[in-house]
Amino acid sequence: MSKAKPIDILIASLEWLEPLDQRDRDLLAGLDLRLKQFGANDDIVRSGTHPGESCFIVGGFAARAQYLADGGRQLDQLHVTGDFVDLHSLHLRQMDHSVIAIGPCGVAFVRHDELVSTMAHSPRLTWLLWQLTVLDGALARTWMTCLGRRRADAAMAHLVCELLTRLRRLGAAPNNCFQFPATQADMADMLGISTVHINRILAELRSRRLLTWSRHEVHVLDFERLAHIADFDETYLAPGNPMPSRFQQFVAT
Template identity: 40%
Template sequence: MGQGRVVSAAEQSLGVLIRKLESIASLSPQERQALTGLSVTVRTLSAGQDIVRDADRTTQCCLVVQGWTGRYKLLTRGRRQIFSFHVPGDIPDLESLFRPVMDHSVATLTKATVAFIPHESLRELIAAHPGLAAVFWRSTLIDGAVFRAWMLGLGRRSAFEHMAHLFCELYLKLRAVGLAGDGRCPLPITQVDLGDALGLSNVHVNRVLQVLRGQKLISLHSSTLVIEDWPALVRISEFDPEYLGLEKLVAT
């Protein structure tokens, strides 16, 4: 029996992108084919590496293929605020296509594989396929909705509610691209990362995690988040998944 064709790193990367886009919109066969023609350069980076830095002038976007990345900004004395977590299929700096000077940084939070897509290649794609331009626009609008949800959490939710809401968000995002299910999803980031996203000290993060575990809402096992009581987690955090713009809303 003959062996199947070996899939290149570039093809694998673009397959991840297609899966992500199809979680938020319908793609035609022609659009999927066009996406496979994008020019990409694939690299594997260690945790804690900047992919693009604040004030950089960029000529390419980065697609997360494996691992997790985050958008962040540094204040004085090294204080960091993480604005968003990004998982496989996300393009965290898509806005650089039209705003090439960065006003924040994007870094790996774990070991990660990223694919760099030249701006020119993306511009040619969306000029030839207006439907894909609309899908990428939808993706940026969803990013904006996620920012608003995080802002509400930082400003008005308790730390307990905010963390519960974040776990609901991450679970559904990961399940939509086939990386979570049966109430389980990867959570490879550190408590420091969680604290920098939620505006909490490491000690406070640990206390909130203990409360969530103590109330049997979640458990953590070897960088895996297990949601033990999805209805209660949704109720406590007042989680409404509509802002994620998923084509098919899913529960645990």
């Protein structure tokens, strides 16, 4: 996808929250990354395991998946290039969900011990990685509201608005147009409805000239109207608080 070095993708993602100093960038640049490419529906991190690494996305899309006894699954978050998808495994004894690839997806893994050492040398990075997990939660809550209290068309519109907003930020959605390799079955598992219904919702949005979606290419024709249908408010996608200077103190203790 991108020509940038993997670590630069992460650095850019963190700098979007708050500027880093050169020392922080150097610490990150010194991380030993294991790169791996995944294909559609591959498990990047498997539910029930206890990984020794965390990972971030270098290109493409990934999602978190929870599986049910009856074979069904719920996709409860969507991740794009630059997202540190699996910081969670740093804290979880056992993965409560899988991370799977939505289409081709490049991933960089960092060993937990290295990550921890890095944070031990930088309060700012500790703060920012924590913040990433908190911002993640804000996206999850909004997604939940879609699942619980929006009808399928509004939920779909909301998901598209969110995705477009996040991709624009990366410069990956020129003309409100972007590549998105999710199948309709994937979308069904995201929105908690059936594949057939996804198809009908999309047909409707298409006929209302709000968007087109074919061959893995989404084109948002009328963002305003889509956002209105979705009751979309993008403030939950904003960065969080910068590190308070007091948090710095601990280095001196």
